[in-house]
Amino acid sequence: MPELPEVETVVRELKQNIVGKSIVKVDELRPDTVFHDFSTLPEYGKVISVNRRGKYIIIDTERNISLIVHLRMTGKLIIVNNEIPVTKHTRAIISFSDNTKLFFNDIRTFGTINIIPGKNKLKFFCKLGCEPFSDEFNTEHLATIFTRKKTPIKNLLLDQNCIAGLGNIYANEILYSCKIAPNRPANILSKTELQLLIDKTREILTEAIKQNGTSISDFRRVDNKSGSFQNFLQIYGKDVCCEGHPVKRIKSGGRSTFYCPECQKEDIE
DNA sequence: AAGGCAGCCTGTAAGC
């Protein structure tokens, strides 16, 4: 599942491959993939930058148009030349003037491409929470947004309006690494635990980016290669934790939650 | 207001 490290991996590879190329057109092969408010699709010009915000990929162009891609669960951006055929999962194609193309393949069809005027970017992302690597991600900020939130901490880690970029796998890993039980109400976490949460979040995301992300089901890089962080997972999908304790699996916020009842305390230390 | 959860979708795997 593409989460922050997987999206960051794609963004870094796109930077090397499409910056400076002119976008000729964007074709939608399946309805409800490409969204825009233009009466006719605009001229794009060259790609001037590729960036990430949360799990969104932002492609900015010369003519001040932004293509905002969300991979959701199974979306992939694959750089291809003319010889590689469209598959039944190809939802959209971004074509460049040098005849290379960027295929947007997505088995489950939840992924989207939004084409918006650059000036609307702030509005597009206005509800999104803080970036884990930003200064805004600090204990004071977390204490503020967690106040009066009795929701399990795991659910809040997944809430993109609180923190942008975490998904189910990394939320599990971060909480195990902090020895915090996933069902702990967010508002009872201590200042020390919040700091630990911040440190471990950055540590795990940094290592995952270094490993080009986690290919636990079907994440692929732009050259269709896999990431390797799945080899370093400590709790997600495991039967026993690294201390040898049995791992418990529950549903929280409708998602599989793996935790070690021995290591992850439900009470404040 | 806040929180919980169905629904969107399709491929895979398990169960009968």
Add this chain to the structure above:
DNA sequence: TGCTTACAGGCTGCCT
């Protein structure tokens, strides 16, 4: 063997 069912999960929107 072949059908059915459960599951995976990011995000929106509805309901309580």
